[in-house]
Structures are given as C-alpha cells and as structure tokens.
C-alpha cells in the first residue's frame with residue numbers, strides 16, 4: 730500500500746456487523762498508513778485517493794445506503810467489503826459480490842470485493858416464522874442451521890481475512 734496516499738474506509742451497517750469488519754480493517758491498514766480515515770455512509774465523506782466501501786446484503790443487493798454513496802462517486806478508486814447472512818463461499822455470496830463490483834465499476838476503478846458472513850437480525854428470523862413452512866427461509870432444518878452459523882460471524886478470522894483482502898486490493902492499485 731502506498732503510504733503517501735490518503736485512504737478512506739466508509740461503511741454502511743444496520744446491525745453492526747459491517748461496522749465491526751470496517752473497524753478491523755482500519756486497525757490493520759493504520760499500521761501501514763496512519764493517514765486512513767473511517768466514516769459511516771450517513772456522514773457522506775469526501776472520497777480519498779483510495780476508498781474501501783463496506784455494505785451489507787439486503788434482499789440480494791447492496792444495501793441502499795452504500796449503493797447511494799457508490800452511485801455518487803465518479804472517477805474514484807475503490808475496493809468493496811461486505812457482510813451477508815449466507816456463507817462467504819456460497820454461490821449467493823459470489824453472485825452478490827459480482828453485482829456489487831459491477832455497480833462500483835460504473836465510472837470508477839473497482840479493485841475487487843470481499844464478503845464475509847454476518848449474524849442475521851433476530852427480528853428478521855422471527856418474521857420468517859410467518860412464512861409457509863415449505864418456504865426456504867422458514868427457520869427449521871437447513872435454514873435454522875444457516876442462521877445459527879451466521880450468528881457466530883463476523884468472527885476474528887473473517888475480520889483478519891477481510892483486512893488481508895483489502896490490503897491486497899490496495900497493493901494491486903499502487
């Protein structure tokens with residue numbers, strides 16, 4: 730990572746998972762470059778020489794807060810990180826990451842993306858009990874196991890891997 734360049738980590742987070750990952754990334758990047766800022770998308774921070782944008786998955790897409798921030802950028806260099814309820818190595822994660830990268834690359838240089846699993850709001854899981862029992866989201870069997878696993882994330886490994894992936898993206902950009 731080029732330490733002469735200014736960097737920004739900006740994140741959108743409803744229940745704290747993406748914020749936690751953003752703060753973990755900050756800690757690692759600050760060891761290389763003390764000139765890294767962090768902000769929530771709600772603060773609408775000015776982009777820097779390089780930018781890492783964190784989002785959470787909302788119904789198969791980047792959440793609206795992160796999407797609005799990214800859509801407002803032009804000619805910037807950005808990498809993406811994010812959290813979702815599904816496992817990080819799932820097809821769903823890959824599809825969503827690709828979609829997010831396409832969005833970021835429209836008018837900007839997108840360095841890549843890295844997603845990890847994050848606990849799902851218990852209120853959302855509870856609301857799935859109103860669905861018919863054969864609905865894939867209904868919290869029994871495989872779905873219940875997925876929600877239980879998600880509840881253990883993001884963990885230390887997720888955060889360390891996300892930080893390493895972001896560092897690799899930024900090294901690629903130098």
Ligand SMILES: Cc1cc2nc3c(=O)[nH]c(=O)nc-3n(C[C@H](O)[C@H](O)[C@H](O)COP(=O)(O)O)c2cc1C
Pocket residue numbers: 741742743744745746747748784785786787788789790812813814815821846847848849850853
């Ligand atoms: C309304 C809502 C919709 C969601 N949609 C998806 C989804 O489509 N796919 C998925 O894998 N996770 C989905 N999730 C799970 C979140 O992406 C996941 O819990 C994420 O880590 C939340 O991040 P945050 O704590 O930073 O807000 C959804 C969660 C909520 C509350």
